[in-house]
Amino acid sequence: MASIKNGRALFNEIPSAYPEPGKTTVYDESETIDPETVPLNGGFIVKTLVLSVDPYLRGKMREASAKSYSASFEKGKPLYNYGVGVVLRSENSAVKVGDHVYGVFPFQKFFIRPSLEGVRILENKEKLPWSTYLGAAGMPGQTAFFAWKEYSQSKKGDIVFVTAGAGPVGSLVIQIAKSEGLKVIASAGSEEKLDFIRSLGADVVFNYKTTKTADVLEKEGPIDIYWDNVGGESLDAALKYANHKARFLECGMISDYNEKAPPVTNLVQIVAKELKISGFLVFSLAPKHIEWFYNEIPGRIANGELKILEDFKKGLEYGGHAIEDVQRGRNYGKSVIVVAEE
Amino acid sequence: MASIKNGRALFNEIPSAYPEPGKTTVYDESETIDPETVPLNGGFIVKTLVLSVDPYLRGKMREASAKSYSASFEKGKPLYNYGVGVVLRSENSAVKVGDHVYGVFPFQKFFIRPSLEGVRILENKEKLPWSTYLGAAGMPGQTAFFAWKEYSQSKKGDIVFVTAGAGPVGSLVIQIAKSEGLKVIASAGSEEKLDFIRSLGADVVFNYKTTKTADVLEKEGPIDIYWDNVGGESLDAALKYANHKARFLECGMISDYNEKAPPVTNLVQIVAKELKISGFLVFSLAPKHIEWFYNEIPGRIANGELKILEDFKKGLEYGGHAIEDVQRGRNYGKSVIVVAEE
Numbered sequence: 001m002a003s004i005k006n007g008r009a010l011f012n013e014i015p016s017a018y019p020e021p022g023k024t025t026v027y028d029e030s031e032t033i034d035p036e037t038v039p040l041n042g043g044f045i046v047k048t049l050v051l052s053v054d055p056y057l058r059g060k061m062r063e064a065s066a067k068s069y070s071a072s073f074e075k076g077k078p079l080y081n082y083g084v085g086v087v088l089r090s091e092n093s094a095v096k097v098g099d100h101v102y103g104v105f106p107f108q109k110f111f112i113r114p115s116l117e118g119v120r121i122l123e124n125k126e127k128l129p130w131s132t133y134l135g136a137a138g139m140p141g142q143t144a145f146f147a148w149k150e151y152s153q154s155k156k157g158d159i160v161f162v163t164a165g166a167g168p169v170g171s172l173v174i175q176i177a178k179s180e181g182l183k184v185i186a187s188a189g190s191e192e193k194l195d196f197i198r199s200l201g202a203d204v205v206f207n208y209k210t211t212k213t214a215d216v217l218e219k220e221g222p223i224d225i226y227w228d229n230v231g232g233e234s235l236d237a238a239l240k241y242a243n244h245k246a247r248f249l250e251c252g253m254i255s256d257y258n259e260k261a262p263p264v265t266n267l268v269q270i271v272a273k274e275l276k277i278s279g280f281l282v283f284s285l286a287p288k289h290i291e292w293f294y295n296e297i298p299g300r301i302a303n304g305e306l307k308i309l310e311d312f313k314k315g316l317e318y319g320g321h322a323i324e325d326v327q328r329g330r331n332y333g334k335s336v337i338v339v340a341e342e
Numbered sequence: 343m344a345s346i347k348n349g350r351a352l353f354n355e356i357p358s359a360y361p362e363p364g365k366t367t368v369y370d371e372s373e374t375i376d377p378e379t380v381p382l383n384g385g386f387i388v389k390t391l392v393l394s395v396d397p398y399l400r401g402k403m404r405e406a407s408a409k410s411y412s413a414s415f416e417k418g419k420p421l422y423n424y425g426v427g428v429v430l431r432s433e434n435s436a437v438k439v440g441d442h443v444y445g446v447f448p449f450q451k452f453f454i455r456p457s458l459e460g461v462r463i464l465e466n467k468e469k470l471p472w473s474t475y476l477g478a479a480g481m482p483g484q485t486a487f488f489a490w491k492e493y494s495q496s497k498k499g500d501i502v503f504v505t506a507g508a509g510p511v512g513s514l515v516i517q518i519a520k521s522e523g524l525k526v527i528a529s530a531g532s533e534e535k536l537d538f539i540r541s542l543g544a545d546v547v548f549n550y551k552t553t554k555t556a557d558v559l560e561k562e563g564p565i566d567i568y569w570d571n572v573g574g575e576s577l578d579a580a581l582k583y584a585n586h587k588a589r590f591l592e593c594g595m596i597s598d599y600n601e602k603a604p605p606v607t608n609l610v611q612i613v614a615k616e617l618k619i620s621g622f623l624v625f626s627l628a629p630k631h632i633e634w635f636y637n638e639i640p641g642r643i644a645n646g647e648l649k650i651l652e653d654f655k656k657g658l659e660y661g662g663h664a665i666e667d668v669q670r671g672r673n674y675g676k677s678v679i680v681v682a683e684e
Contacts, residue, residue, distance in 0.1 A: 059614065068614050069586070069614050069615065069616075231609060231610065235609070244411070245626075250612045250613045250617075251613065252613055253609060253610045253612075253613060256609070256610045257610075261609075263605040263606075264605075264606060264609060267573060267577070267595065267598070267603075267606060268573065268595045268598045268599075269621075270592045270595075270619060270621035271592045271593065271594055271595060271621045271622075271623075272401065272410050272411050272621070272623075273411065273621060274411075274620075274621045274622050274623055274626055275592075275619075275621045276618075276619070276620055276621070277612060277617075277618070277619035277620075277621075278616075278618055278619075279611075279612035279613045279614070279615060279616045279617045279618070279619075280613075280616050281613075281614075281616055284587075284616055
């Protein structure tokens, strides 16, 4: 094989509001690679198959000087996030040609890894599509299961409110809560998404763009568990209609990432209702639960016990579009960039 | 003894902003009582000595229809809060004349209790002034100790930020944190209060009215523990300058009780920093810790290990003034109404 283009999606400039493909991110084909001959220096070369697009990536599009839990993207360098790829060649005895690997990978068609650090070889005895290891069987699924175990303190009779209920995290939270027999209220931003949420068994489903969250919670609450992916108005309504000693699981606040979220006016309820609010990152919870997760969850997806929904964008050149769509809530299920077929 | 006036401080009308004596609350002498002959029906009669004025009372000045953790005051009825009184006569074998009792009492010079329910007989072998059982040896002291035990997760090297540091709760939190060797940043609203806070050993002391909280925390933080009595701007700065996995102890948000608190704009840090925010009420934590508290704390106050500061208002007719002062932060230490000498 001769040298071929090694397409990359690069971080180009910090957005002031929503990320824009071609501006915030650019697709670049200036580099070439010969996967058959490129020196590996003891490592292995991976052909990227699928890449994950997640809401948290917006937080990495900032000045490098602004500290946060995850580093900022570097201008002119590839974006990176969870991905699955296949090993084409290897000089590492622990990695075989044809192995499928999962980790935080560059948005790049081919790349070389010096070692298995930060990389998991996926056994996939359940024969799931590789994309599923980016969603329900990957980081978002881990987020839902780990945090529910750690912070929900769920008990019989609890009422649960889940935002972004059609997303990869929210849709699993709904299913976990329903498997425990709890009443679930769930919101999303389109009729199509509401249909999916209904199919998961949620008891009360509403479009937050056409129905006020506070009105729904006033009627269907008070809520005992709030799963927050949104912040802003949803959080404010949840504070107002929380039950005494409710638990708030703070997974994300996407309403605040690209524009100024509406003010939250009911914070005094934290005191009055003795609320327990837990912010969390999946990375922190992983050491305790990760092996349980990989032993348990892929099988429950494969046998249909857990329903999933994935939204594919074909071609790395559309990576920037997928990123914008997720920030705007235009994706219908877990957003995945299909970089290459196997 | 003939009938005498039984002065009462009544709740009169719901304030729209700060409570106003003579309007929100009125002093009334229309009722009379003869303590020597009034029928007790198996109960006991108490002469009120001291009554406590606490920030949370503002929350009880609302429409009865607005639910909250504690009932609203009733218009035309006496205010009520923690107090200490002396028993003048008793038909209850468990209560002796001369016993000193502590409980939630009406703002009234004399009152009859049918039983000991909700009342604690104070042994006071340490001979503390009775007022101290309303502050450091009472509900505010319990608040500080119980919540610190439950939620601070304090560890060596932690930096602690305490708001309303000259108040009965904040001043004890500062002393607890210093007794554990932690660095303490504390705020208050007057130079006089700052002097008191310095005397408790706080490392960094500032007047939030003349210095921006955010500037202090930027320089002296990041903070690991935030004790919130204030909400609003202090909470917002604490979110911004919190350390990863900081704990927020939400005791009160007085900046939100009488006027609209400034918006809190850094809520997304709850997720990014994996903060744990715990709202609490002393009532909920009492069963677990209350006996430890009465065995331990009065002695530590009596021997000077714990420093306290009390602000006396003499005469129940000034009860409404004391209430307004506490909401405006004009009290210098624990606010106590001295209703009668013994």
